[in-house]
Amino acid sequence: MIKTAQDMKSYKKQLKEALADKFLRSALDNFNTAYRENRPIVYEGVDFEGLKNEIAAGKDAALPHLIEMFEEFKAKAEAVGAKVHTAKDAREANQIIAAIAKDNRVKKIIKAKSMTAEETFLNDHLEKEGFTVTETDLGEWIIQLRGEGPSHMVMPAIHLSRYQVGDLFAEVTREKQESENIDKLVKVARKQLRPAYLEADMGISGANFAIAESGALGLVTNEGNMRLVTTFPKVHVALVGYDKLIPDLKSMFRILKVLPRNATGQAITSYVTWIKGAVECASSPGSRKEMHIVFLDNGRLALAKDPVFSESLRCIRCGACANVCPIYSKVGGHKYGHVYIGAIGLILTLFYHGRENGRAIVRNCINCQACKEVCPVDIDLPHLIKKTHGVILHQEGKKPVKNFLLSTVMKNRKLFHFILRKAYLAQKPLAGKEPMIRHLPHFFGKEHRFRSVPVISKIPFRDQWQQIRPQVVEPKYNIALFVGCAIDFIYPEQARALLKLLKGRGVQVEFPMDQSCCGLPLLAAAEEETAKDVALQNLRAMHAGSYDYILTLCASCGSHLKHNYLKMFKSDPDAPENLKQFTDKIIDFSSFMANVLNISAKEFKAAPQKVAYHSPCHLCRGLQVTEEPRRLIEIAGYEYVPSKDEDVCCGFGGSYSVDFPEISSEILKKKLDNVQDSDARLLVTDCPGCVIQLRGGMDKRETKIQVRHIAEVIAEALK
Amino acid sequence: MKNPDLIQQMRERAEAVQAIVSIIGTMKDACQYAVAITKKQGGRTVVAAGLKTKEQDYLKNECESSGLRLLEFPLRPHANEIHTSLTIVDGGVAETGTLVLDSTSEDVRIATMLAETHVAVLPALKIKPDTTALENELNAVLKADVPSYTAFITGASRTADIERVLAIGVHGPQELHILIMEENKA
Numbered sequence: 091m092i093k094t095a096q097d098m099k100s101y102k103k104q105l106k107e108a109l110a111d112k113f114l115r116s117a118l119d120n121f122n123t124a125y126r127e128n129r130p131i132v133y134e135g136v137d138f139e140g141l142k143n144e145i146a147a148g149k150d151a152a153l154p155h156l157i158e159m160f161e162e163f164k165a166k167a168e169a170v171g172a173k174v175h176t177a178k179d180a181r182e183a184n185q186i187i188a189a190i191a192k193d194n195r196v197k198k199i200i201k202a203k204s205m206t207a208e209e210t211f212l213n214d215h216l217e218k219e220g221f222t223v224t225e226t227d228l229g230e231w232i233i234q235l236r237g238e239g240p241s242h243m244v245m246p247a248i249h250l251s252r253y254q255v256g257d258l259f260a261e262v263t264r265e266k267q268e269s270e271n272i273d274k275l276v277k278v279a280r281k282q283l284r285p286a287y288l289e290a291d292m293g294i295s296g297a298n299f300a301i302a303e304s305g306a307l308g309l310v311t312n313e314g315n316m317r318l319v320t321t322f323p324k325v326h327v328a329l330v331g332y333d334k335l336i337p338d339l340k341s342m343f344r345i346l347k348v349l350p351r352n353a354t355g356q357a358i359t360s361y362v363t364w365i366k367g368a369v370e371c372a373s374s375p376g377s378r379k380e381m382h383i384v385f386l387d388n389g390r391l392a393l394a395k396d397p398v399f400s401e402s403l404r405c406i407r408c409g410a411c412a413n414v415c416p417i418y419s420k421v422g423g424h425k426y427g428h429v430y431i432g433a434i435g436l437i438l439t440l441f442y443h444g445r446e447n448g449r450a451i452v453r454n455c456i457n458c459q460a461c462k463e464v465c466p467v468d469i470d471l472p473h474l475i476k477k478t479h480g481v482i483l484h485q486e487g488k489k490p491v492k493n494f495l496l497s498t499v500m501k502n503r504k505l506f507h508f509i510l511r512k513a514y515l516a517q518k519p520l521a522g523k524e525p526m527i528r529h530l531p532h533f534f535g536k537e538h539r540f541r542s543v544p545v546i547s548k549i550p551f552r553d554q555w556q557q558i559r560p561q562v563v564e565p566k567y568n569i570a571l572f573v574g575c576a577i578d579f580i581y582p583e584q585a586r587a588l589l590k591l592l593k594g595r596g597v598q599v600e601f602p603m604d605q606s607c608c609g610l611p612l613l614a615a616a617e618e619e620t621a622k623d624v625a626l627q628n629l630r631a632m633h634a635g636s637y638d639y640i641l642t643l644c645a646s647c648g649s650h651l652k653h654n655y656l657k658m659f660k661s662d663p664d665a666p667e668n669l670k671q672f673t674d675k676i677i678d679f680s681s682f683m684a685n686v687l688n689i690s691a692k693e694f695k696a697a698p699q700k701v702a703y704h705s706p707c708h709l710c711r712g713l714q715v716t717e718e719p720r721r722l723i724e725i726a727g728y729e730y731v732p733s734k735d736e737d738v739c740c741g742f743g744g745s746y747s748v749d750f751p752e753i754s755s756e757i758l759k760k761k762l763d764n765v766q767d768s769d770a771r772l773l774v775t776d777c778p779g780c781v782i783q784l785r786g787g788m789d790k791r792e793t794k795i796q797v798r799h800i801a802e803v804i805a806e807a808l809k
Numbered sequence: 810m811k812n813p814d815l816i817q818q819m820r821e822r823a824e825a826v827q828a829i830v831s832i833i834g835t836m837k838d839a840c841q842y843a844v845a846i847t848k849k850q851g852g853r854t855v856v857a858a859g860l861k862t863k864e865q866d867y868l869k870n871e872c873e874s875s876g877l878r879l880l881e882f883p884l885r886p887h888a889n890e891i892h893t894s895l896t897i898v899d900g901g902v903a904e905t906g907t908l909v910l911d912s913t914s915e916d917v918r919i920a921t922m923l924a925e926t927h928v929a930v931l932p933a934l935k936i937k938p939d940t941t942a943l944e945n946e947l948n949a950v951l952k953a954d955v956p957s958y959t960a961f962i963t964g965a966s967r968t969a970d971i972e973r974v975l976a977i978g979v980h981g982p983q984e985l986h987i988l989i990m991e992e993n994k995a
């Protein structure tokens with residue numbers, strides 16, 4: 091049975107157990123890396139971005155016509171002997187299917203893999219009604235025998251080792267199994283399940299596509315069991331979500347170019363099958379299959395009309411959003427979804443399985459954007475996860491104290507900054523003369539001790555500004571610096587490094603004093619209203635019209651200002667007029683130095699130091715800047731040494747690392763291990779948030795690897 | 810793309826997914842191939858779908874002289890004893906090494922789903938470069954007001970459900986042999 095945590099306390103307990111599962115950890119970590127490494131090979135010669143946009147547009151165009159497409163499908167399918175049913179929810183779907191079974195005097199049922207049947211807990215229902223149900227997909231069979239739910243949408247038993255499977259098969263066959271040999275284990279399933287196909291009276295499948303123009307179902311599979319399930323028994327029932335309706339074959343072919351690639355790294359699966367109507371079937375009294383298709387609503391039709399969440403119905407269940415998720419790879423699918431797993435599971439659970447099951451898991455997203463990047467139907471998953479969190483908070487009507495405080499403080503910049511200044515005084519005794527707090531007070535709990543914590547700066551950048559403000563006559567560029575809280579109050583030296591680098595280049599920098607926090611932490615806490623409030627303050631403060639660029643040294647601020655500001659005000663009639671002008675001018679440090687100022691190697695002394703690079707999520711995926719920082723490192727005379735998984739999250743995610751320190755520290759550990767393996771002496775990145783995490787973690791290790799913001803190391807290399 | 814290039818691409822892509830590809834001239838070659846592979850694998854039975862009467866008779870003779878049994882339709886009673894199935898497929902997609910097989914007949918389905926080894930004859934002229942080139946043809950089948958069961962088959966049946974290790978031959982055939990038939994060669 092699926093036991094999804096319904097509160098944070100039990101969720102934390104479950105997470106701890108998952109983190110202690112050694113097999114799970116190494117299997118999923120390896121999978122995460124292998125999947126990402128294999129992707130470019132799988133997509134060679136295929137225009138992923140182009141297809142993605144076409145598919146998303148196609149799905150969006152079709153969604154408002156679900157009912158029309160359904161009617162068309164129904165007419166075509168019924169004309170050739172299929173019976174089409176509709177179910178408003180899971181219970182009704184299960185009842186319809188049980189009734190079909192009874193009408194046809196069915197005893198034994200075999201099933202092919204169907205996430206939709208998992209969604210309705212169909213097996214439980216049918217078994218309660220007295221039917222014998224046998225799953226035939228290898229992974230599904232394994233988890234059925236174990237009484238578990240799937241831990242991945244494509245590979246349901248990915249959480250198990252061959253030895254666990256071998257032991258299980260030994261029990262089933264009462265014969266010892268050579269667990270080492272996976273081929274032999276697979277053959278056990280082949281042999282054991284063969285008789286089941288011949289004995290069953292009813293086969294149940296899902297479908298990947300319901301093609302409106304022809305009334306045919308499209309199914310994409312590998313093992314061959316679905317073909318047997320739909321051939322031998324006299325009855326075939328296909329359980330299909332309304333979201334599987336597509337207008338035509340062309341749409342299916344388009345999706346077929348990405349679905350297998352994304353799901354299993356194949357150009358196409360072993361089998362793609364189109365079933366239309368009641369085909370020949372010798373075991374059926376009329377020699378024609380009893381063919382039933384049950385369309386499941388369960389919230390889909392309402393979702394299709396939702397201006398924000400309809401996007402989630404584009405999902406084709408490829409599973410990739412879990413494959414690349416750093417958190418999924420740490421805790422596994424049983425702790426990262428309810429029935430639907432991975433990023434999309436954090437969203438759909440609320441709609442299909444209720445907020446009780448969604449409320450804890452929805453908080454476990456670090457907003458690294460990895461899922462969004464690989465999603466073949468262009469769902470903005472991290473964004474919808476936050477929106478889902480917001481809906482749950484709203485529905486529950488009681489906000490966590492943290493949200494209340496955060497919201498109150500952040501609305502008022504002066505109060506916020508006052509508190510930060512006070513924090514300096516409170517922290518001072520903890521740090522002593524050290525630049526970091528190495529021993530947190532005990533009330534923090536030991537799970538927070540995986541990193542040292544930076545000290546709030548004595549004089550924030552904003553208080554230094556009057557003294558250091560450069561004066562440029564006849565400037566080539568006028569830029570405004572958006573400094574962000576971390577640099578303003580913790581690392582002012584990073585902004586000073588920028589000023590040093592800009593000297594003599596004709597760049598007039600201004601620091602608009604009324605700028606506040608970018609607002610990302612508010613969005614992360616699902617406080618969108620206050621996030622918008624803060625955004626308006628910044629829009630007013632920054633006077634975008636007066637500058638050529640608004641430069642930021644913080645990748646997270648940068649991508650939030652550039653993309654989320656637009657998103658937050660998307661359908662807001664009161665959206666500020668200069669919004670687009672503002673977002674267009676946002677630029678990150680590396681792009682400004684490398685592309686706008688075109689700084690050249692001549693200005694730098696050779697600093698033959700080996701430098702590893704951490705690519706911040708919000709730079710490489712958020713702002714899509716990947717090449718510039720690496721180029722900059724080399725221009726400045728350093729030797730850039732690539733390390734593994736450079737573009738994988740560092741585990742910071744702002745308050746994420748405080749809310750989920752156990753996971754944050756595991757993600758960080760892998761990151762730092764990879765850097766240490768690269769024999770670099772210096773680790774460079776372009777986000778002060780990442781610096782907090784990486785430097786704090788490195789400080790706890792016995793290594794000499796320094797962690798710096800890219801602006802600092804580039805400035806230091808100047809002749 | 811010219812036909813020889815399509816054949817070459819078809820071959821490469823199919824081999825990349827563990828299909829075993831040969832070029833043959835006539836259906837006689839195909840029958841001999843099916844008998845030989847069955848004997849080699851220690852199988853005892855062969856079933857064929859889509860052959861002309863003359864070809865079927867030839868195959869029957871070949872089987873008998875090799876001590877093999879050619880199973881007759883309907884296949885349900887033989888479900889547990891099909892070793893090799895020989896079929897003539899309706900098309901190929903070079904881009905992915907895919908075979909297209911109208912499987913509306915239940916016996917064709919049983920033959921190609923339960924056999925240990927599937928030997929598929931693909932007439933060279935029926936190879937299309939990609940799915941787009943196949944769209945109209947397939948749409949004609951799907952849109953016709955008759956029930957149908959159409960299959961794309963690419964390589965042998967497979968799974969990676971245990972530790973993500975690729976294993977060939979789960980529930981469907983363990984081997985797929987593709988015989989590309991260039992009739993003018995004979």
Ligand code: SF4
Nearest residue numbers: 415455456458459461
């Ligand atoms: S944004 Fe990152 S952490 Fe969140 S679901 Fe996507 S991949 Fe996982």
Ligand code: SF4
Nearest residue numbers: 405406408409411465
């Ligand atoms: S949300 Fe996107 S990536 Fe995730 S399963 Fe659905 S289609 Fe695949």
